[in-house]
Amino acid sequence: MSVSIPFVLSLLSPAQGPLPKPLDLAKVLARVTSKNLERSVRDLASFGTRHTFSTTEDPKRGIGAARDYIERRLRAAAKRSSGRMKVERKTYELSMRHQGKKVRVVNLVATIEGQQEPDRVFLVSGHYDSRNTDRKDGQHDAPGANDDGSGSAAVLEMADALADMPLRCSVRLVLFDGEEHGLWGSRQEARDLSERGIQVEGMMTLDIVGNTEGPDGKREGSYVRVFSYLKSAKGKASGGLDAPGRRLARLVARAADVHVSDFRVKLIFRGDRYGRGGDHRPFAEQGIPAIRMTEPLENFGRQHQDVHPKNGRPYGDLPEYMDFGYLEKVSRTALAALLEQAQAPRPPRRVVARVQRDLSTALFLLPPENAKGLAGYEVVWRPTTEARWKKARFFPAQGKGSPSSTRGFLKIQLKDVMLDDNIVAIRCVGENGARSLAVSAPERDL
Ligand SMILES: [Zn+2]
Numbered sequence: 001m002s003v004s005i006p007f008v009l010s011l012l013s014p015a016q017g018p019l020p021k022p023l024d025l026a027k028v029l030a031r032v033t034s035k036n037l038e039r040s041v042r043d044l045a046s047f048g049t050r051h052t053f054s055t056t057e058d059p060k061r062g063i064g065a066a067r068d069y070i071e072r073r074l075r076a077a078a079k080r081s082s083g084r085m086k087v088e089r090k091t092y093e094l095s096m097r098h099q100g101k102k103v104r105v106v107n108l109v110a111t112i113e114g115q116q117e118p119d120r121v122f123l124v125s126g127h128y129d130s131r132n133t134d135r136k137d138g139q140h141d142a143p144g145a146n147d148d149g150s151g152s153a154a155v156l157e158m159a160d161a162l163a164d165m166p167l168r169c170s171v172r173l174v175l176f177d178g179e180e181h182g183l184w185g186s187r188q189e190a191r192d193l194s195e196r197g198i199q200v201e202g203m204m205t206l207d208i209v210g211n212t213e214g215p216d217g218k219r220e221g222s223y224v225r226v227f228s229y230l231k232s233a234k235g236k237a238s239g240g241l242d243a244p245g246r247r248l249a250r251l252v253a254r255a256a257d258v259h260v261s262d263f264r265v266k267l268i269f270r271g272d273r274y275g276r277g278g279d280h281r282p283f284a285e286q287g288i289p290a291i292r293m294t295e296p297l298e299n300f301g302r303q304h305q306d307v308h309p310k311n312g313r314p315y316g317d318l319p320e321y322m323d324f325g326y327l328e329k330v331s332r333t334a335l336a337a338l339l340e341q342a343q344a345p346r347p348p349r350r351v352v353a354r355v356q357r358d359l360s361t362a363l364f365l366l367p368p369e370n371a372k373g374l375a376g377y378e379v380v381w382r383p384t385t386e387a388r389w390k391k392a393r394f395f396p397a398q399g400k401g402s403p404s405s406t407r408g409f410l411k412i413q414l415k416d417v418m419l420d421d422n423i424v425a426i427r428c429v430g431e432n433g434a435r436s437l438a439v440s441a442p443e444r445d446l
Pocket of ligand 1: 147
């Protein structure tokens with residue numbers, strides 16, 4: 001039996017065997033609250049500007065003071081981690097100059113080491129630098145409450161929520177510098193991780209995620225947009241609709257459905273907003289599954305603006321124009337997606353699909369190398385024109401209904417699925433109910 005996915009998703013589909021209950025994240029998600037997020041955003045905005053060229057000497061104003069604040073917050077969280085969370089300030093000197101000196105960017109990174117598979121790394125980011133109308137103005141106010149105090153606050157709350165939580169894999173929480181100038185901080189981080197051989201399995205950036213009021217005053221707070229690049233994995237065949245970022249985007253969409261009430265993800269099959277970019281780009285360029293989360297209706301009247309009077313009140317990217325209840329939902333969605341991945345077994349190493357003589361579908365999969373805690377495999381499929389998985393069926397790793405073994409592969413048969421008309425994928429399900437990314441069979445189109 002298979003069940004239609006929307007809402008309860010595949011949770012109720014007993015299929016070929018007992019499906020583990022979904023990952024229980026209620027407690028950890030409840031730690032991320034609108035109140036805490038608001039406090040963090042207000043604190044970040046209180047530094048006046050966090051422009052990359054702003055002062056680093058003043059204890060109360062500028063990017064230097066903001067950096068010290070972020071580091072203090074991360075270190076406070078790390079104290080509760082029994083030594084598992086490490087906080088780093090990573091400074092890079094760039095080749096370009098400002099006022100005769102080489103530009104420096106400083107990323108703040110908190111890494112929580114996984115207890116079972118520390119080499120598997122999942123990264124979540126926001127950027128803490130800000131700007132006003134003039135991209136090079138490091139002097140005047142650029143409060144950056146929403147862009148990107150919102151994403152930065154989400155990352156800080158995640159650090160607090162995860163510090164003392166047992167994790168299967170490692171989680172890297174990053175606050176980037178220099179995003180507004182050309183993704184300076186994220187480019188350095190992506191290169192550094194790659195050079196050190198650290199394989200990031202998933203990357204999400206939260207950027208502009210705390211406003212629900214569009215330019216015409218209408219509000220939309222029922223969903224978050226998730227952008228993903230078409231870029232395929234390095235050296236692999238074209239990823240197409242199942243490119244690495246799109247796989248992750250679907251996982252994020254499911255995380256909202258399962259773990260966050262009255263909230264959903266709108267998948268946008270475009271790398272970023274039209275003609276623009278963000279910190280997920282350098283990771284996507286390496287073939288890493290990377291996505292960006294952004295609110296539905298950006299308000300350009302507030303972003304990248306000088307703070308100016310309007311109707312007798314200051315106007316610009318200020319905390320008073322944000323919706324912290326909305327920011328809470330986006331932050332919980334990101335945290336749920338992060339934990340689905342970081343608590344799940346690895347995805348299948350490879351999936352191959354074949355149409356059978358009777359028009360049924362045969363799937364062949366190479367199980368992950370470390371199958372510890374693996375309950376089984378969930379086959380998901382959708383018509384080729386659909387964006388999201390529509391059906392799911394579970395096959396336990398052991399016992400009745402488990403896949404048969406053939407020439408090193410595990411074989412699963414779907415009698416009622418026509419491969420020509422569907423995209424079929426397999427994700428691994430942990431005994432704890434956590435789902436990996438779904439891996440589809442490669443497309444062999446022209
Ligand atoms: Zn931004």
